Amino acid sequence: MIATSSTRPPRASAASAALTFAWRGMLKVKHVPEQLLDVTITPVMFVLMFTYLFGGAIAGSTGAYLDYILPGILVMSVLFTTVYSGVSLNTDLTKGVVDRFRSLPIWRPAPLVGALLGDSVRYLVAGTVIVVLGLILGFRPDAGVSGVVAAMALTIVFAFGLSWAFTTLGLVLRSPNAVMNAGFMAIFPLTFLSNVFVEPSTLPSALEWFVGVNPISILADASRGLMDGNADMSDIMISLGVAAALTAIFLPLTTRLYRSR
DSSP: OOOOOOOOOOOOOHHHHHHHHHHHHHHHHHHOGGGGHHHHHHHHHHHHHIIIIIHHHHHSSHHHHHHHHHHHHHHHHHHHHTHHHHHHHHHHHHTTHHHHHHTSSSOTTHHHHHHHHHHHHHHHHHHHHHHHHHHHHTOOOTTHHHHHHHHHHHHHHHHHHHHHHHHHHHHHSSSHHHHHHHHHHHHHHHHHTSSSSSOGGGSOHHHHHHHHHOHHHHHHHHHHHHHHTOOOHHHHHHHHHHHHHHHHHHHHHHHHHHHHO
């Protein structure tokens, strides 16, 4: 009996491997659609609650407050979703899935990069839900569709950079619940101590200074400016710079921890 020989299939490229893992993330949502509740129901609740409960008191009318708060809620909702990048990675780690990934002949960071690319779809869903709801309620951005797309793209890029911080957290902590609790303990204060909900000029001077230098405030200002058609280029560049810095710091750290865990 003669043994047949077969040619080994070519090794997957880095881009191909990363896109495959991104598709894996989207298939997880397909099979468990409840994962999208946090990017659909929660943003709707925030917009309705703050606009109609507090809008009149803060801005004088719900319409004026909706114009102010909607870009901020877009930023908040997308950034909250980044916490789940760390939770998902920690879940794979504790279930032993990561060990299987590490045994595959692929580019080592592919599962990490692919997972975050897949999470970007969740960010897009969250942003779309917010914008559509705003249009239903009467929000009309002066810059039109292009301004909304630009604001959403900037927010997603920032979220991608922030996600690396939470993947690092997902590799350091020992359970998904711990990652979720620690992640929200970090993101909640930064979000509420920003200009997402109120003008900084209404705050005490010390708090106003902190809100002014908070990267989330700067991102919210950039999103408002892009939607209004009067964006400050410095806000956009700072937001992109912070996203690049987060990626530069936490991507290598995440990759190193991923290899050693």
